[in-house]
Amino acid sequence: MLNVGILGATGYTGEELIRLLHNHPNVMIKKILSTSYKDKKYNFVYRNFVGFNEDICQELDWDTLVDGIDLLFSALPYGILMAHLTEDMLKKVKIVDIGVDYRFMDKESYKKYYGKEHQSLHLTDEFVYGLSEWNEEAIKEAKSIANPGCYATAMLMALIPLIKEALIDKDIIADGKSGLSGGGRTLTIGTHYVEANESMKAYKLNNHPHVIEVQKGIEFFTGETIELTFTPHIVPMQRGLMVTLYTKLQKKLDYESVKEVYSKYYGSKPFVQILDKSIYVETKWVKSSNMCHINFEINEETNRLIIVVAIDNLIKGAAGQAIQNMNLMMDFPENMGLNYIPVCI
Ligand SMILES: NC(=O)C1=CN([C@@H]2O[C@H](COP(=O)(O)OP(=O)(O)OC[C@H]3O[C@@H](n4cnc5c(N)ncnc54)[C@H](OP(=O)(O)O)[C@@H]3O)[C@@H](O)[C@H]2O)C=CC1
Numbered sequence: 001m002l003n004v005g006i007l008g009a010t011g012y013t014g015e016e017l018i019r020l021l022h023n024h025p026n027v028m029i030k031k032i033l034s035t036s037y038k039d040k041k042y043n044f045v046y047r048n049f050v051g052f053n054e055d056i057c058q059e060l061d062w063d064t065l066v067d068g069i070d071l072l073f074s075a076l077p078y079g080i081l082m083a084h085l086t087e088d089m090l091k092k093v094k095i096v097d098i099g100v101d102y103r104f105m106d107k108e109s110y111k112k113y114y115g116k117e118h119q120s121l122h123l124t125d126e127f128v129y130g131l132s133e134w135n136e137e138a139i140k141e142a143k144s145i146a147n148p149g150c151y152a153t154a155m156l157m158a159l160i161p162l163i164k165e166a167l168i169d170k171d172i173i174a175d176g177k178s179g180l181s182g183g184g185r186t187l188t189i190g191t192h193y194v195e196a197n198e199s200m201k202a203y204k205l206n207n208h209p210h211v212i213e214v215q216k217g218i219e220f221f222t223g224e225t226i227e228l229t230f231t232p233h234i235v236p237m238q239r240g241l242m243v244t245l246y247t248k249l250q251k252k253l254d255y256e257s258v259k260e261v262y263s264k265y266y267g268s269k270p271f272v273q274i275l276d277k278s279i280y281v282e283t284k285w286v287k288s289s290n291m292c293h294i295n296f297e298i299n300e301e302t303n304r305l306i307i308v309v310a311i312d313n314l315i316k317g318a319a320g321q322a323i324q325n326m327n328l329m330m331d332f333p334e335n336m337g338l339n340y341i342p343v344c345i
């Protein structure tokens with residue numbers, strides 16, 4: 001049994017981690033950590049666990065955090081793990097960090113996007129970027145994983161095959177839409193019901209951190225540089241994320257030729273499906289699952305390629321991919337604990 005601990009367990013991605021790990025045959029949840037719910041039952045915080053889990057939330061103590069566990073999942077807001085993580089902890093325990101602190105991070109970008117100095121940038125090199133389908137060999141050897149962001153996961157999955165094969169123009173426009181759970185459980189004006197229901201809004205135009213994450217990811221996996229214009233939107237849904245990407249094909253190609261490229265890279269990947277021609281991607285078909293659905297259409301007159309990709313922000317965009325990465329690191333079957341049909345209704 002792999003003994004795991006969960007930081008940020010009472011947040012949305014933490015809850016999804018615990019829910020999925022409950023059914024993972026090779027995992028024992030040893031530590032459910034919290035600063036706000038110390039000594040409270042986890043099933044008091046999340047009552048879907050009543051009848052399944054009697055664990056008590058343990059107080060977070062950074063000095064003893066890694067004692068008694070083999071792997072730590074961190075699902076904390078940015079800036080917290082970086083202030084506490086040490087080389088000694090990294091030696092003692094495997095880590096899968098769902099947060100942002102160690103994703104292709106550099107000093108200037110961190111300051112620019114998160115408004116503060118990174119406190120342990122030297123540890124970034126210890127982390128392997130956990131885009132499971134693209135970094136499998138490195139993940140298998142890794143001790144520490146930086147799990148990708150949700151929008152970044154969707155965009156990278158859609159773009160890498162086409163850029164690798166030099167099929168598309170590298171000036172790309174992307175529109176993202178996310179359910180409100182993407183913003184986490186902490187209440188803000190913009191995410192409370194009255195403000196968000198029956199409304200849609202764009203945010204972080206020209207300054208969403210996933211632009212740099214995608215650019216760095218593309219460079220890392222393909223060696224190419226792209227220009228990316230990305231506009232995220234909040235839509236009044238609980239969960240789910242869709243990105244529509246616009247670019248041009250470098251030469252005239254038909255649907256089948258582009259599909260062949262996707263199939264070459266994803267044909268054997270259980271969590272990535274290229275839908276049949278003219279079947280449009282919808283968030284509900286991947287809801288609550290680790291699946292990633294992709295489809296595309298070519299405008300034959302303009303040679304414009306439109307790609308649409310959908311994932312569940314909390315699963316493939318966070319907790320599910322974190323478990324997929326744990327499976328790869330531990331040499332468990334990649335889909336262990338994740339092999340179920342999405343909840344469409
Ligand atoms: N939501 C999403 O769709 C996605 C989120 N992510 C990333 O995952 C991470 C977690 O996100 P999410 O679950 O949505 O966030 P939430 O806001 O829902 O939860 C974060 C949890 O962190 C804990 N926490 C907050 N402050 C501190 C602190 N100072 N010290 C220790 N613990 C603290 C809180 O638990 P408590 O008060 O009990 O300690 C809280 O429940 C973030 O970095 C986010 O960017 C990545 C991909 C997708």
Ligand SMILES: CC(=O)N[C@@H](CCC(=O)OP(=O)(O)O)C(=O)O
Pocket residue numbers: 098099100148149150151178179180181182183184232234317
């Ligand atoms: C709807 C919403 O607010 N979504 C978050 C993305 C969640 C995620 O993946 O973000 P991290 O990179 O911070 O882990 C955002 O746009 O910041």
